Amino acid sequence: MKPLTRKVALVAGATRGAGRGIAVELGAAGATVYVTGRTTRTRRSEYNRPEMIEETAELVTKAGGTGIAVPVDHLEPPQVEALVARIEREQGKMDVLVNDIWGGELLTEWNAPVWKHSIEGGLRMLRLAIDTHLITSHFALPLLLKNRGLVVEMTDGTAAFNREHYRQPMFYDLAKTAVIRMAWGLAKELQPYECTAVALTPGWMRSEIMLDHFGVSEENWREAVAAEPHFVISESPRYVGRGVAALAGDPKISRWNGQSLSSGQLAQVYGFTDVDGSQPDCFRYLEEVQLAGKKANATGYR
Template sequence: MKPLKGKVALVAGGTRGAGRGIAIELGAAGATVYVTGRTTRTQKSEYNRPETIEETAELVTAAGGTGIPVQVDHLEHDQVKALFSKIDEEQGQLNILVNDIWGGEHLTEWNKPVWEHSLKKGLRLLRLGIETHIVTSHYALPLLIRNKNGLVIEVTDGTAEYNKENYRLSLFYDLVKTSVIRMAQSLAHELTPFQCTAVALTPGWMRSEIMLEHFGVKEENWRDALEKEPHFAISETPRFIGRAVAALASDPDVVRWNGQSLSSGQLAKSYNFYDVDGSQPDCFRYLVEVQEAGKPADTGGYR
């Protein structure tokens, strides 16, 4: 079944992590997926990592869709404008916009108050995590609203409820992730007259390439990390949020979620999908009820 066959998606920030997982699952549902990022096989971004947009696009195609890589720095207006001119010329439509641009792992200084945190890094973090999303939406939405039932997904970390109650380990990080949620609410208001939908979506504790490296494991042996951090047992693959996006994009009544803050675990229950290992991790409920409550790691009832 290819419920998204004939649909055109952009995953902005699809080089690795959640963006890659989302792009693959949109491809598996039959979509044509444009994948943007700064790292290509001939040029690396400040991350200096091996993952590339070409690799993601090839994974999209292998999954059953059509992957198209385009190198874009989403802070550069001319590059972003040219991207949507290209999509318009080649496809004539844009049905799904996933704003997953981030780039801040090496900039956040965890558990440092604002007066100790590098101001240069913090302000760069704000630009990468907020400004990029605004620039992308500015140039994307005139194309998306040409057709009814367009969908915008703002990818963040944490639900509105969770972030309201919890300090996210850095003023700058906290501000970025909360702002993206508010951005989705604002976009929902602006898109309603055009019968289009915007939501904020968060993964749980995601086993991205960078997170796996942090624990010194690979996806195949990720459970070895539980010796260092037992609560990592609640973690999920990037494909899980990808399946959440594909479910939203395939839902003819997706407007019912307009303006809401959603999580991969919440949508898994609503749409009855599972992670690649057959589980349904409910990370944010686990964080509150187990980890932050000081209880021993036990995912019983949460996966």
């Protein structure tokens, strides 16, 4: 039996990237996975990208689980409330909630100080990163806490890394740091119900957007190292997905409550690998190689 058979998960924000990788790996472990997003076969979000939630659901099912796609804008409380009501009606429970809603890449003006960054874009970035997670938790947690469930707040960077390194622009730094604090706060609120909340970050992830940026695919991603040598430490979205699946299947999950975790850290604990069989440890690499000004070399880091 697969370790997550009969488990029910909601991956909020599963159209592409980490959300898709997480949904697929939960499916590979046997879970029923509800996947949400704004891009469907009949409608695209402002991203105007081809990935769609129906495709994610199909990948979940192909991997061995049951994928169910539900179009949801997580900034709209009635849509989220209806989603949770549907899960309760169809499944009667929720074991895992993954808050991976984001959507701020197109709004981010990298390295712009706060007085130069678009205020409209910056404030929407915060709404997409923070309001969506709060709205989703508000409606989903009453169902989750009935079953001693797990909440995973997806972000960029660990608490330790973000404490030492400013992620300009300020809107981005606030968005990603706030989610880490959100997981810590949820851990306090959920502990009396024997639930667990964590913040989790991938490393330098080979999302669909990142692969397009370098003009490569998952099959030939190493060709991008010529343009950006430090891309050698990158990881697939399935890597962090395997981290979430490992957490969801851990009978001693409460040991992680309130912590800020990374995919590389979890791989060392649970022993899983990325799709290529390696175990990239991106944040250690960033500190010891890239930010230290050393030549790109992933030996000993993957």
